[in-house]
Amino acid sequence: LTSKLPSVGTTIFTTMSALAAEKGAINLSQGFPDFKPDARLLEAASNALLNGSNQYSPMTGLLDLREAIAQLIHRHYQRTVDPLDDITVTSGASEAIFDAIAALVQVGDEVILFDPAYDLYEPAITLAGGVCRRAVLTAPDFHPDWQAVGELITDKTRMVLINTPHNPTGSCWRNEDLESLWQIIKDHNIMVLSDEVYEFIHFIESAVSVHKHEGLRQRSLVVSSFGKSFHLTGWKVGYVVAPKALSTELRKVHQYVTFCTTTPLQKALSDYLIQAPEACDALAAFYRDKRDLLRNGLKDSRFTLLPCEGTYFQLLDYSAISDEDDVTFCKRLIDEVGVAAIPISVFYQTPPVGQRLIRLCFAKEDITLKDATERLSHI
């Protein structure tokens, strides 16, 4: 058998969560909340199941949900989108990203992404026959060097895949970044795939979205995830917003990958969004408190904390503690300290030599975070 993805193994999230469970460690590795979503959502889901929303939904998503999403986008970004043509509901952001790449990247097309990058991008591009070109983000702030990005553009470049707030680094782009991106691509036939799953989780005033950039949004697919915004990573419901021409191509793939996303959960989300249009307004403040709890809990430890402007991930530099590579160090943390983290080298094409960084997820109950920081202060 010739593998289509010879360099791909099992994801680090599966590996680390399994190790954490096996060894009874506090799991701050894979990103998911350990607390419950709003009870109204659970009630809406159970009503949807009991009241008969159990068959296929329209391929593009329940219209009520798409209308509620259009309202949400208007509330947060003052952008008007057409629920019929511009919004497609998908089975998580993962499916949205995969569909977009499968639909729009042709064999030999070059896609620019950033190093480090979320782990599903590169395999999806490779399967489509595309070629990844990575622009380096450098610690501690991980902001793009736009001149270097511009130098990666060739006549084969078809897409730039961006992600802000950024997993795994927690950095957020500013308006200047979107403007630099726009200047680089505007005279070329280049699309943008903007992974904004942490759109409501940022801790700086100046965080930005492609939804607000007049030029970019005409060429972009913007991807969101209810998993992140409503603490429901296991529901796997997300959506893509894109102009009609791009949405039409994306839907050609979506209709054959899943046809549609789980109907009762779409119904629950639309009922909830109609009841609570303000549901995402307080998310940033909620996670800021958790970030600060984690950071304060580690201030007397031997870890150095990197800036965290968004997402629910905090990077720690462990070079004062060990010379081990990050995978070895994470395994030892599970065994000796009882805390599971993610080694960030796995997000790189070329991990920087000597960089010693791990990622902790702070989407956890305060008590979990206190327990974890207490343990981490003793290594």
Ligand code: PMP
């Ligand atoms: N993109 C990023 C940056 C993520 O962190 C995640 C998290 N799982 C996803 C996409 C996928 O989101 P979903 O679970 O909605 O598929």
Ligand code: GLN
């Ligand atoms: N996005 C989550 C993270 O970065 C993991 C999702 C997954 O397990 N695929 O931790």
